[in-house]
Amino acid sequence: MKFLLLFIIGIFFFLLDISVIPLFTINGSYTSLTSVYFFICCMNIEKYEIVYFSVVIGFLQDVFFINGFGVNIFLNIILGVLFYYVSIKYNKNKYFLSVLIVSIFCIFKSFITNIFLMIFLGVGISGLYMIYELIYIFVFSVFLYLFLGRIFKGRLFKKSLEF
Structure with missing residues (x-):
């Protein structure tokens, strides 16, 4: 159930990435909400779940990355596990530090x-x-961290790190 909820939210952010976010560019640059969502979730799920979640989110990100299919999957697995360990070591219920990481x-x-x-x-x-x-x-991380903090405080995510 937890993985299904994360998957549905991931698809929602992916759809925002391809439809709405490109409209709000700053000098031609915009970020991927799916990547921000992925790293925030890596803070709140078990490390064995990160591999499955990395494959799913990486596949969504690779849909439009035709010449380099698999690059985002590979990067998500490596960086997701590394991020899990960094967030455990340095996340001491500090909002700003978590957003910065x-x-x-x-x-x-x-x-x-x-x-x-x-x-x-x-x-x-x-x-x-x-x-x-x-x-x-950074701006999107601030708001997305607050929004997802409410989801991760629910009964479904008992192991979660505190926000």
């Missing part, structure tokens, strides 16, 4: 994906674009 991991994933695009597809991304994306990610 989510933002750093999201921009790191975006940076690695941009390196992949540059090496294999010849698409270059400027550093200024990454700075705008970091700001965008």
Whole structure:
């Protein structure tokens, strides 16, 4: 039941990513709500569930990443497990620190994906674009963290870290 709820919310954020979020760009950059959602969920689920969740969310992110199918799945598995351990070590019920860690991991994933695009597809991304994306990610993380905090405080997520 818990995984089904996470999957449905993930699809909702994926649909927002492909339909609404591109309308709100800052100098041509926008973030993936699905990535922010993924890292916030990695804080609140067991580490064995992260692998399954990484595959599902990575598949959703790879739907439009045709020339590099599987890259997001691979990055989500690696970064999701790493993020789980970092969040356990440094998340001491501090809201700002948790949002900052989510933002750093999201921009790191975006940076690695941009390196992949540059090496294999010849698409270059400027550093200024990454700075705008970091700001965008941080703002969305603040609001998404508050919204998802209510869900993770429910009966379904007893093991959850406290928000």
